[in-house]
Amino acid sequence: MSTVISIESLNKSYDKQSVLSGLNWQVSQGDIVGLLGKNGAGKSTLLKSLLNIDEIDGGQISVFDEAHHSLSISSKEKIGYVPQENDEITWLPVTDLIKFRKQFYQQWSDEKVNYYLDKWQIDTRKKMIELSPGQAQKVLIILALASMPKLLIFDEPASALDPAGRRDLLKELVNLACDENITVIFSTHITSDLERLASKVAILDKGKICYFDDLDKTKENVVQLVMHGQQLSQQQIPNALRSDIKGNNTYCVVTKVDLIWLEEQKQQGVKIDIKPMGLEDIFLEITAS
Template sequence: MTRDEHPLKCIDLYKHYGKKPVLEGIHLSLAPGQVLGLIGRNGAGKSTLIRCLLGLSEADQGQALVFGEKSYFMSDATKARLTYVPQQPTSLGWLRVSDMLAFVARFYPQWDQAMVERLLDRWEIDRKQSMAKLSPGERQRLALIRALAPRPDLLVLDEPAAALDPVARRDLLRQIALQASDMGTTVLFSSHILSDLERVASHVAFLDRGKLLIDGELDGFKERFGRLHVGPEMAARLPAKLAGELRRRPAADAGLSLLLSMDAQAAWPEDLRQACHQATPLGLEDLFVEVVE
């Protein structure tokens, strides 16, 4: 992989289902070794975005690239470098767990059988059980094992912890962190559980109603965004839209409550720049609620 090659990237991506817009002008890229947590409510477009990024669904407009190749026309060599776990993983129901894993292992020269055995034991999955008789949580855990064992260059997980209990979810997050740090794996995983993202993600992106609202490095998020109240006089002088403005609401005193990216201060009016030291910093959860509410 060349240094300037992004494992996953999309440019101006649009997708409609009938007349309903699902993705609107998405720009997103993952650098090698990055762990990106994609945050959004149910119905925000996370699964559709992931499917378009991986070429499982064709976008109406824009471009999606995987290791520099158009995702909808990926070569077999590029497909072998990634693994994907959908929100509702399907399985070969007529096979036993051990038979399914042995079958899949043949396609991956870097298959880590020791990891497989360790996770099967830790998550108490019966190797002799038929796939059709597994519980939803067991099927999801098994799908995760199948995705981790090839030691992929790119790992994509859509709501990977949805059916997991807290212990299994913590184990999953630990595995993601190990995969990224030890193997340099690039990871994209979607979730609406913010605590999961904060444990393992290096970067986050907020998706709401098909639009990417915020994306960036997780460290420093509290310093990058803040809520600022301005009085009526200053509010009357402000332009209709400020650089870096995420949201504005009328305040009880006829002023405004502004949600702002502090990175854009240089473009603000002077009196607003002077007032920005009074802004209240926001944590990840508060910021998410503010921008999608």
């Protein structure tokens, strides 16, 4: 698959405080990527940097094989972006806002607009400022989808919605992305949302993408090992994130089980239990290491 986003050695600071440092990342066409990170890790900064909303301090970013700071109009029109906070013209009625945004795009789907306005029961006569936070966020999503994008970037796309609303929205996004081969990147702190939507998980920590892999592979590979009657350090266990000794047993989290090492341990009579982990626990382990 072709590369949609390529980032090399990205650096970004605010007031001499480093937020992104030597960050490297590539996202391929059709990927649905959930971007996880602690509060203040720089998720919004990363998304704004690749969109050239925030000026970077160093490094290179390309989108659709073009430098991010000099994208052609045709490439810009392929990108849909939904910020965490409503930055649209809040005093405009929804219907006028849609007309205003439509004029900037050669491709625009009135069918999609009408479908989602009806599905989400949005009163287009109301001004944006008069809508609930959840309804306003849905309008922003409609605007992003209407332009027929090939790349969708969401910063906490469902943060203002209740659980039922989030579930409905994420289902719609999955179906749309799969049907139209859209690349999606969304930041979130809700791991259950990521599990419903993402095909890949990226973890941002200490200014870098420290982990990036298929979601299914992540849940399959990152596991806890319980070694009975053994006291082993982290250095003695391949791919270990950490190791805790409790009594005569060792509890260890690994990014992938080394099958050769595992077989060697079993031949020595060591009993090892392999326990799966939830995504939230995986995230906490990776960022704590």
